[in-house]
Amino acid sequence: MIKKVIEKIQKWLFKILLPEFLDKINHSWLLERPRLWLLRLHYITYYALVVNVIIFFIVFIFPIKLYHLSSFLIGGIVIIAICELIALIYWLYKQSSYNIEKQYGNLCKSKGFLELFGYSVCIMLIASATLVFYLSVALKSAIVIPQTDLSIDLLILNSISRNFNKNSIYIDIEGAKDFAT
Incomplete structure (x- = not known):
């Protein structure tokens, strides 16, 4: 009985963490747009959206007092920034294992600029959780206080x-x- 419940929870978590549409996008980008696939932009966008929604709701669950507002804000930003740094390091490590320029060279300057733009978008999405946390705290303090x-x-x-x-x-x-x- 307990094993079945644990298996159902694992399947449910797996569906949330890796939904089918991400697999489809991953497969199609691998075949049709391999340089875009290397960025893993689809994964980063999905996980950034999920994390930002979770952070928004966590901020509204925790009670905030006016005299604890600055410590709550600073503590949350530090914790989230550490998690973002870990995610960024992991993403950069994964990017280094798929370095195409090592073997084939940069094929075209315009593709290089598009990749640079893609990298910028990925880094902004990874770092967006801090901004969402700050804006959520500001919104909650404006509503609650x-x-x-x-x-x-x-x-x-x-x-x-x-x-x-x-x-x-x-x-x-x-x-x-x-x-x-």
Whole structure:
């Protein structure tokens, strides 16, 4: 009974991680567009989309307090950036094993520029999770935290900063006036 459940879960995960349409695209690109197939753009696009959707929903599941917002944001960005770096290194390693120019040379400059554009798109897709995380946190904080709380906190911070940095601001302003004249 437990084996069957585990097998069903494995099949379900396999269908999500490697759906049939990716196999079809992979096969057709291998036969018709081998240089595009080398980029693995179809895999990167699919996995970037899946990861970005998961990150978006994870951000909305975790509760965020205003005073924990910066640490949540920095911690999440660091964790995601490390995962992105690992993914980028793995992708570059896989690219090095299929280096066509080693054996045949660069066939055409225009194809070289298209490949460079493809590499740029792949790198942007790999690095998109950090941006999605940042924008998701900004959206959630705009939705969850009422404007009255933000305005009260801003007024408190302004009143504290006016009293705390009064002399340094005055000196800077006077210094700027002396410099301008």
